[in-house]
Amino acid sequence: MAERADADESLVYEVLDLVFTLTDQTNALLADTLGDLELTSVQAKALWQIEPSAAPTMRRLAASLHCDPSTVTFIADRLQDKDLITRESDPANRRAKIVTLTERGLATRRRLATAMVTKSQVSQLSPAEQRQLKRLLAKAVHTTG
Template identity: 70%
Template sequence: MTVVPSSYRNRCRRLAADLGCDPSTVTFLADRLQEKGLITREIDPANRRAKIVRLTGRGREVRHLIGTVMLTRSPVAHLSATEQRRLSRLLTKAAQAKSAGASAITDTD
């Protein structure tokens, strides 16, 4: 839940590619997250065989809580708030670049 932006909305197969895992793994995890009310899966209007995954309001809250715990109990906890925000921006940029197929990331912020 923490490796994708909270506004993420994509097909399960694309999510698997973005995460670098097998689609069956995403399906298994999505089943559990949906049971807990953390995500929704909707039929993709462009391809009725595909499902679109999206975080619910509760899912966004849990994602935020997990992120907070990870920052306070992780090696980055010693970073200043400014450094943590910068790191977060860079990691988000890296994840987006990976899903777009980019091989190089630069910090221009």
């Protein structure tokens, strides 16, 4: 039984090592694009999380970025300084602020998305492999232990 636990632990280690390697490779491939867009990786992740069709509140954006609301305020300040977003009162809750992409923000997000889709190693997988990877990663992300 201990032998199986060691094998399972080794396999988990190998999978996690591949996940970290893929993340590092993707970040390296996007570095040029981020430099061209004058964005940090955190700012790019925030733009990625702001859906053009559903403007999030600052609190929801903080949750999706897994950080404090004060950190999102700092990130939003930088994005607003670059004219990529606006912050407005939420009509449904005047105490909350929603984050909306500007025209420049939409164009920047499109350039970022294009780079991610074309430069990522995932794009080199077949559509069937991409679907399989998506299912497995979604299962791993949504598994609670």
